[in-house]
Amino acid sequence: MGLFNIFGKKSVNEDLSKKYPFRVSVSFVPYKLNANSKSSVQAQIKVKNLLSEPALTSVVVEVPKQLGLEETCISKEKEIRIGVIAPEEEKEVKCEIWSSNITDKGEYTITISAFAHYLNYAYVITGVKKRALLRVE
DSSP, X not given: OHHHHHTTOOOSHHHHHXXXXXXXXXXXXXXXXXXXXXXXXXXXXXXXXXXXXXEEXXXXXXXXXXXXXSTTOOOXXXXXXXXXXXXXXXXXXXXXXXXXXXXXXXXXXXXXXXXXXXXXXXXXXXXXXXXXXXXXX
């Protein structure tokens, strides 16, 4: 990238496109929700920075329409701004997932996306997406 060398800036896109930027793991406490009643589980999301430099990080949690991210089950998507994660550092965030009287038995897919940002949270450099199954009985 000769253009970036002229202005004294380095290209971070080449380093980020070679590998996954984060390792994301999810666990649920307790491991299942109750069907057709109001109950909640806590999703414990661990994000580890695999890059060689610090990354401004956010996590987005998405749930299907039968579940919710607060007690009334209206919001289906939530962004959690973690902040700067140093290389090889791991941070944990927690998010409540709720069931309601319309939640039937089965397995539901929870989508967790981790993003690396540039300067502020308005610009996304790269990200990784993980899906986890939540059991409802």
